[in-house]
Amino acid sequence: MKLNPVLLREMRQRFRTFRTPLIVSLYLLVVGGLCLGYIYLRWRHMPGFYQPGRSRELFITLSMVQLILLAFVTPGLTSGAISAEREKQTLNVLLVTRLKPLGIVAGKMVSSCAFMVLLIVATLPLYNVILLYGGFSPGQMLGVFAFYLVTIFLFGSVGMACSAFFQRTGPSTVAAYGVVFAVMVGTILLGGFIYEVSRVPGPVPAPVPVISQLLQDLNPPVVMMRILGEGAPFGPGRDLVMPYWGIYSAFYLLVSVLLLVWSAARLKPRRAGGRTTWRQ
Amino acid sequence: MISIRGLTKRFGRTMALDGFTLEVQRGSVCGLIGPNGAGKTTAMSILATLQLPDEGDALVGGLNVVENPAGVRALTGYMPDFFGVYDGLRVWEYLDFFASAYYLPEGGRNRLIGNLLELVNLGDKGDCYVDLLSRGMKQRLALARCLVHDPEVLILDEPASGLDPRARAEVKEIIRQLGRMGKTVLISSHILPELAELCDRVAIMENGRVVVSGTVDEVTAAGSGSRLIVVEVVEGAGDLARWLAPRDGVSLAEADGRSVRVFFRGDRNEQAALLREIVAGGYAVTQFHEVRRNLEEAFMAVTGEVNGR
Numbered sequence: 001m002k003l004n005p006v007l008l009r010e011m012r013q014r015f016r017t018f019r020t021p022l023i024v025s026l027y028l029l030v031v032g033g034l035c036l037g038y039i040y041l042r043w044r045h046m047p048g049f050y051q052p053g054r055s056r057e058l059f060i061t062l063s064m065v066q067l068i069l070l071a072f073v074t075p076g077l078t079s080g081a082i083s084a085e086r087e088k089q090t091l092n093v094l095l096v097t098r099l100k101p102l103g104i105v106a107g108k109m110v111s112s113c114a115f116m117v118l119l120i121v122a123t124l125p126l127y128n129v130i131l132l133y134g135g136f137s138p139g140q141m142l143g144v145f146a147f148y149l150v151t152i153f154l155f156g157s158v159g160m161a162c163s164a165f166f167q168r169t170g171p172s173t174v175a176a177y178g179v180v181f182a183v184m185v186g187t188i189l190l191g192g193f194i195y196e197v198s199r200v201p202g203p204v205p206a207p208v209p210v211i212s213q214l215l216q217d218l219n220p221p222v223v224m225m226r227i228l229g230e231g232a233p234f235g236p237g238r239d240l241v242m243p244y245w246g247i248y249s250a251f252y253l254l255v256s257v258l259l260l261v262w263s264a265a266r267l268k269p270r271r272a273g274g275r276t277t278w279r280q
Numbered sequence: 281m282i283s284i285r286g287l288t289k290r291f292g293r294t295m296a297l298d299g300f301t302l303e304v305q306r307g308s309v310c311g312l313i314g315p316n317g318a319g320k321t322t323a324m325s326i327l328a329t330l331q332l333p334d335e336g337d338a339l340v341g342g343l344n345v346v347e348n349p350a351g352v353r354a355l356t357g358y359m360p361d362f363f364g365v366y367d368g369l370r371v372w373e374y375l376d377f378f379a380s381a382y383y384l385p386e387g388g389r390n391r392l393i394g395n396l397l398e399l400v401n402l403g404d405k406g407d408c409y410v411d412l413l414s415r416g417m418k419q420r421l422a423l424a425r426c427l428v429h430d431p432e433v434l435i436l437d438e439p440a441s442g443l444d445p446r447a448r449a450e451v452k453e454i455i456r457q458l459g460r461m462g463k464t465v466l467i468s469s470h471i472l473p474e475l476a477e478l479c480d481r482v483a484i485m486e487n488g489r490v491v492v493s494g495t496v497d498e499v500t501a502a503g504s505g506s507r508l509i510v511v512e513v514v515e516g517a518g519d520l521a522r523w524l525a526p527r528d529g530v531s532l533a534e535a536d537g538r539s540v541r542v543f544f545r546g547d548r549n550e551q552a553a554l555l556r557e558i559v560a561g562g563y564a565v566t567q568f569h570e571v572r573r574n575l576e577e578a579f580m581a582v583t584g585e586v587n588g589r
Contacts, residue, residue, distance in 0.1 A: 005380035013368045088364035093425065096328050096358045097381035098350060269332045 005099065006107025014115060027069065027119050028126075034065050035126050056135030059127075060228055063144050066123065067151065067224055070116065071184055074152050075176035077112040078159030080169040081105075082263065087169060091267075101267035105260055109160055116152045120145065136228065143227045143245070150249050151220050155180055157256035157263075164263035184220055188233065191215030195234045208235030217244045218251060281306040281433055281464040282327065287336035289322050289488075296322040297333070298488035304466055304481070306432075309459045311475035312468040314485030320468040321361055323485075324437045327466070328358035340433055354382075357426030361437040361468075365410040365418055371397065372406040374421065375428055382429040396424040400454055416447025423454055434458060436467040440474065452478060509551065511558060512539040512567035520563050529554070539567070 014020055038061060042054050082105075085091040094104060127141060159176040166172035195212040216222045216232055217240065226232060226244055240247060282304035289297040297319045304310040312320050325331045326338055329349035337344060343351040366374065375393045384392070397403045400420035405413065413421065419439060426434055439455065440448045455478055459465060469475050475482060476496050483493035492499050513520055517535040524533040524542055529550060532543040544554060555568050 002380075005377055008380070009366065009369070009373075009377045012373065013366060016368055088366075089360070089362050090364045090366060092325075092328075092330055092360050093358070093363055093378075093422075094381070095330060096353055096356070097378060098353055098383055099381045269330055 004103055004107040004110070006094075006104050007110050008107075010108060010111035011114070014111060020115070023073075024119060024122055027073070028122055030069065031062065031065060031123050032126055035062050035129065039129075054135075055130045055133035059130045059136050059141075060225070060230070062123075062126065062130065063224060063228065064221065066120070066148070067220060070120075070148065070151060071155060071180050071220075073119065074112070074116055074155035075159035075162075075180050076173065077115060078109065078156045079163050079173040079176040081108040081112065081160055082163040082267070083166055083169040083172045084163075086167060095267065100264075102261065102264040104267065105160060105164070105264045109156055109260060112156050112159075113152050116156070117149070120148055120152075140228055144224065147220075147224055147227055147245070147248075150252055153256045154183070154252040157259040158183075160263045161259040164266040183218070187215045187219040188222060191219065192234060208238070210240065213238065213240055214247070217247045220248075223248045281308075281341060282310075282466060283337075283339040284323070284327070285337050287323065287326065287338055288334045289319075289326065289331065290334055295488055297326075297336075300336070300485070300489050302483055302490055302493065304464060306464055307459075307462050308480040309455070309465040309467065309478055311479035311482040312466060312485060313472060313475060313482055314468075318485040319488040320485055321437055322488075324358070324435050324466070324468065325360070327352075327435050328356060328360075329353055330358075354429065355431055356433045356435060357429070357431035358435045359422050359426050359437060359439055361441060363422055365413075365421070367409075367411045369410050370406070371402060371408050371410055371413070371421060374410045375424060378425050378428045384429060392428070396427055399427070399457070400424045401450060414447075416443050416450065419443060419447065419451055420454065423451070423458075427458075432464060434463050434465045434467075436465065438468055440469060448474070507544055507546075507551075508571045509542045509544050509554075510539050510567065510569055510571055511542060511565060514538070514564040514566060516563060520558065520561075523561060524558075527554075527557075 035058065038058050042058075082091070085094065095101070130136075131138075131141070155176075158179045159172075162172040162176040162179070163169070166175060191212040191214075194209055194215070198209050198212075199206040213235065216234065222233060223244060232244075242250070282302065284300060284302045287297050287300040288295075300319060300323055302310075302312075302323075312323070314320050322331065326333050327340060327345060329345050329352050332346055339345070340352045341355045343355065345352050366377075369377070372390075372393050375396060376389060379389050379392065380386075393406070394403070397406055400423050402417060402420055402424065405417065410418070410421065423436075423439065426436070436455070440451045443451065452474055455465060455467065459478070459480075467475070467478065479496060481493065481495055482499050483490045484499060485491065511520065511524075515538070517538050517540050521533045521535040521540045524530050524540065529545045530542055531545065532541075534541050542554075544551065546554070551570070555565070558568075559565055
């Protein structure tokens with residue numbers, strides 16, 4: 001099987017520089033520091049022993065920290081994927097080769113996602129520290145990792161689409177972080193707002209409107225908390241057509257694929273119906 | 281090999297190409313000359329399948345750039361006027377990447393890359409990082425990149441821009457060699473004397489269309505229709521200039537020492553008639569000859585005429 005040339009080149013460039021081990025080290029330092037700091041604080045209040053029940057709390061904290069870091073790092077990796085090629089004036093010579101635009105986008109996407117997966121895999125020893133004391137099942141841990149993969153794919157394709165849309169990396173990065181913020185925070189705020197507006201005050205709990213339910217099923221922190229066995233923030237967390245993780249995965253995988261296809265379409269030459277074409 | 285008919289391209293209200301028409305024969309080196317904004321880069325990027333024309337047809341090797349862009353890309357090597365290189369890649373890796381981007385088989389790639397680097401005089405730079413090469417070396421590497429899939433047609437947009445004279449001479453020699461290899465080359469440049477040396481044919485562009493095209497001799501002769509004639513006299517050059525200035529067909533007459541430079545509209549018979557008049561006017565003529573204008577003067581004359589200057 002032949003490797004995508006863009007993927008091979010990106011990997012070569014990315015993993016050759018000193019920056020990559022530096023980023024991995026910094027990432028581990030932040031996540032590990034938080035994890036060990038948490039254990040230390042717990043131990044400090046009750047010196048001499050560590051409560052195994054607390055490891056679940058730690059697992060949730062670690063997973064949430066990791067999710068927030070993913071939300072920061074992934075769009076940053078992909079939001080310059082196409083626009084930086086434009087800025088460096090390397091895109092034209094790439095587009096006149098026999099590579100298909102979708103192949104170029106896919107190569108860049110896989111390279112960025114591979115780096116994120118490396119970051120996640122590098123944190124596995126930290127999870128082992130928690131696993132030692134129990135409090136959660138290996139199935140939940142696998143579920144969280146699968147959730148991370150879907151989320152990386154989503155945030156990566158958001159960055160890629162912004163990079164294909166904007167001519168410059170600066171605006172592309174700002175827009176990518178804006179969209180990621182809307183997904184991470186906006187969905188739950190909007191869902192909660194709709195729930196509160198539609199709720200009739202009274203002793204009987206009001207049913208959650210479908211749109212609110214859907215929005216909380218599409219909110220990454222909420223979905224992750226539910227994978228970890230926590231309840232939904234509003235309502236009983238009923239299933240819509242399929243389980244919450246199915247809705248999350250199916251919806252965001254579809255959105256991601258559409259964003260990547262759209263990004264590739266943006267690379268194709270167009271007739272100048274408007275004022276500019278992508279080459280300007 | 282390249283056939284362009286009535287190509288039109290607009291960017292908003294700006295008409296970049298307005299009925300651009302050009303034919304380039306197989307194996308010839310054709311120079312595209314024009315001031316900034318004439319549409320050279322737009323025309324070349326359409327030929328390279330990077331932009332779509334609004335109207336008109338462009339064929340490369342008989343393949344339409346709009347209907348069969350993949351086929352055109354396989355036939356064409358394109359070097360844009362501005363281009364960057366990838367940081368952190370060695371020279372051979374850079375060429376290997378483009379070889380893989382053209383789906384060339386892995387076996388034999390090393391030999392191909394070695395040959396290309398020898399062709400562009402970078403044989404000893406294979407392990408250097410591309411971002412550390414000098415500008416001239418990057419230009420030559422870009423030429424090697426264009427050749428990686430052995431294209432029949434090369435589209436080179438200002439390949440020697442921004443280079444020092446030595447680097448320009450090296451790039452020029454490589455292009456000359458490509459011409460000898462039978463490649464069809466379409467090249468644009470602002471350094472007109474160099475184009476005159478390199479090209480079999482040239483086309484002068486202005487306002488998105490070709491104003492004049494042909495061999496270098498034909499284009500330089502075409503100019504604006506007026507010829508530059510030098511008349512050398514024993515004495516009275518200033519008087520002769522004043523005497524010539526108001527005559528029919530003379531657009532400008534200026535004295536320069538013992539000679540007078542005359543811009544004259546007329547064929548060889550009219551030149552002979554002018555000479556008879558000067559002699560009949562009592563001037564002792566020692567020389568009377570037409571000066572062949574160079575490409576730069578023809579370019580200035582043609583583009584000036586188009587713009588009403």
